[in-house]
Amino acid sequence: MEHNHVHSHHCECGQETKTENLAELYNLYSKIDMENLECLNEAVENSVKSVFRPWDQRLDSTKFVESDADEELLFNIPFTGNVKLKGLIIIGGEAGTHPSVVRLFKNRPHMTFDDAASQADQELNLVEDFKGTVEYATKIVKFSSVYHLTLHFPKNYGSDTSKIQFIGLKGDWSEGHRHGVTLCTYEATPSMADHKDKVLETTNLNI
Incomplete structure (x- = not known):
């Protein structure tokens, strides 16, 4: 019995450590040039700034970006330095509005939807994630020297509009x-x- 108790306690500690690590790792929001951050097709102007925030605020459902005319969203994210992007976490809105795909482009400032028709540097299929439990790994070699990141969300899980509550970016900054x-x-x-x-x-x- 004692052995089981120790084991159980060990697991809980491990879980806490993991959460703390994620808070440290997903801190690139602080390295985004917020003045020049832009989102195309956002319903509320500048709402894009609210989705890049500290890890411990990721579940705040009052902050989100929602698309306007259709389900597409495009984020142009300039950094204040060079980033080695290692991973991302995306929390979507209620069922149906969650994006189903994200396409990543490196170092192509001020992209438009027309520009996004070109070949992406990486494309990821997304699952509906409402808690921030799914982490997507980037091709680190490809995204090792990023001063501008574009995220294109072309479609979602069936709703007329897309909603994103939180975008977490993990990596090293210089x-x-x-x-x-x-x-x-x-x-x-x-x-x-x-x-x-x-x-x-x-x-x-x-x-």
Whole structure:
């Protein structure tokens, strides 16, 4: 009997540890550039910002994104740095409104539904998940250096509109991309100056 009691207690501890780990692992919401986050076909403007939130708030059903004209939703998610995306969890709305497929695109800012007709970097079939218990693994090699993630939800489980309550993103973040942008800007400036100098020289020669 004592052995069983110890075993039972051990399992409970393991469960608590797992939940704490998930809260730590699913923290990429804090690395999203919320000012430039956008969702196409959302019924309520800027409701997209409410679905990216801490793990312990995942079951808050008052916060959600619902589609407007049809069941499609498209999220353009810019990060504040480079992300190695390892997994995602998607909690949908009530039965029928839960998306049945998600298509992932890497580093293609400001995608539209027309753009999403192209080949996705990964496509996942989704089950109806109302508690955040299903984790989907990404192709880590493919999503190892992501500064912008697009999630396209083309269809759902039969409802006229789709509803998403929570999107959890798991992975590692680094400041890599921001430095890259600074470098590009810096390199572009001298070439403009060179160009002006050349124009000036040509004008002088003509005179």
